[in-house]
Amino acid sequence: MVKDVRKIKTERDIQQALLTLLTQKTVRQITVADICQTSLTSRSTFYAHYIDKYDLLENMVAVHTTMFAQQVHVRFMQMIDGQIDELVQGLLADMADKRPAIQILFTIHEDHADLQANFRSLLLKEWQRFIAPYGDAMQVPADLMATMGTNVQMTVLEWTLAHGDVSNAAVADAIDTIRKAVLLQIQPATN
């Protein structure tokens, strides 16, 4: 079953409209009529696709979350291995044209639509899985270091989102220093 192009286009227009409106108003202030007006769709069509504006928002967040989930392991390992430049380039390639959308959605924190929280949660799981083997031997609580690592990575991610393609050696160095400090707490012997 292939989707009719009209459905694809309608959803594309509606989603783009919501993103545009989110740069001007809060979710609560945006009406379905607003979305339809800026997306050039009729209200009846909107309701043929989404239950309400929150359904639309949750859908968009879910799509980006799924995408990130598929790439998170590779990016995580690059961070662990200190390949900061490759990480940044990879992140940018993954996002490509979706960057503006992700950037806007990162500012939205609704109950079941919080992209930033989802990203953080996925990264935290990676850290926990990574730390687990060392857990018992560690001086510092494993959870603390997992959270710490997650925060460093979220910082890299948000910086990349905001600044785009940059080959800034100073940034890479700074991140690498923090990375080493975190890893030192986990693997005192190595590194």
Added chain:
Amino acid sequence: MVKDVRKIKTERDIQQALLTLLTQKTVRQITVADICQTSLTSRSTFYAHYIDKYDLLENMVAVHTTMFAQQVHVRFMQMIDGQIDELVQGLLADMADKRPAIQILFTIHEDHADLQANFRSLLLKEWQRFIAPYGDAMQVPADLMATMGTNVQMTVLEWTLAHGDVSNAAVADAIDTIRKAVLLQIQPATN
């Protein structure tokens, strides 16, 4: 008679698709199937709106030409009066979101679809109308100076197109110098 939104959207998508394709191929290399594929419209719909790809192109050029025709006199007078900064700002305001489209169309020179030529022709008429009263008293041929002035103005226009919002004093100065030189040929007494 108001146009159905669907017509507006379809035409918008088709036009945008052509612009995108024009950055990759020549007009001749672009097929109707190409346009339909990147605009997510069916071929039958394309033919419901346009006779062929040249009809589409001519339509787009005509729209921008009409727009420019309505603004050309104001912009022309700003040039004459040496208000270069106001001219550049005005041009940018006129073009707004159409700038990328105009930029691409400026590179296309088909028989009945040549936006650059249309702009030049409109400006030339302004210069001829402006010079006419001085014509007999002038040392230099009126036509030559009209062409000269037109070329200077086209240069400003294309520079603005390419570089966008810039408050560059050096550029404004350079243009102003040339402007004075041209006007001096027309009005030896004044200035």
Added chain:
DNA sequence: GACAAAGTGTTCGAAAACCAACGTTTAATT
């Protein structure tokens, strides 16, 4: 509490777009 105004969600006939199929034209290949 009564009222108007604005937003919500649903319904249905009309209009537009889709898409697959068709025969035709054009251009390149052998």
Added chain:
DNA sequence: AATTAAACGTTGGTTTTCGAACACTTTGTC
């Protein structure tokens, strides 16, 4: 000159979208 493939332009049945109407709820005002 014959053959093939690709692009052209047209057709008709199917699906989607539109737009206007409707009742209902929420919000703010007198």
